[in-house]
Amino acid sequence: xxxxxxxxxxxxxxxxxxxxxxxxxxxxxxxxxxxxxxxxxxxxxxxxxxxxxxxxxxxxxxxxxxxxxxxxxxxxxxxxxxxxxxxxxxxxxxxxxxxxxxxxxxxxxxxxxxxxxxxxxxxxxxxxxxxxxxxxxxxxxxxxxxx
Numbered sequence: 009x010x011x012x013x014x015x016x017x018x019x020x021x022x023x024x025x026x027x028x029x030x031x032x033x034x035x036x037x038x039x040x041x042x043x044x045x046x047x048x049x050x051x052x053x054x055x056x057x058x059x060x061x062x063x064x065x066x067x068x069x070x071x072x073x074x075x076x077x078x079x080x081x082x083x084x085x086x087x088x089x090x091x092x093x094x095x096x097x098x099x100x101x102x103x104x105x106x107x108x109x110x111x112x113x114x115x116x117x118x119x120x121x122x123x124x125x126x127x128x129x130x131x132x133x134x135x136x137x138x139x140x141x142x143x144x145x146x147x148x149x150x151x152x153x154x155x
Contacts, residue, residue: 031093038085073124104143
């Protein structure tokens, strides 16, 4: 897929996603991983670079928030998946908690805590949680930039 975006200086930049036909799925086992947030960020940066996916900093922030939420509220992440196609990027974090994440409402920017899911909602085009027999998968999707 080739996409064109206008830079701040008015010039056009072209992005070519370098994915195999049908996309690519990358998985990182996170169970008992030391520094899971750091590891997930590094893993994501590498995959996005390989795929020439734009918006790396925002996506890495989204990943950090999802993994940190699993660490803080669900006993830690067990599995981390990135699935890229020519139409979207899906990020999945699986943990062993049955509790569904709920954003704090109303979002209060001036208070500590409670910003993670607000950031996920802001960066992603869609997000949610899928219950599993032994926990859940929290996921977020980002649409590929259109050409």
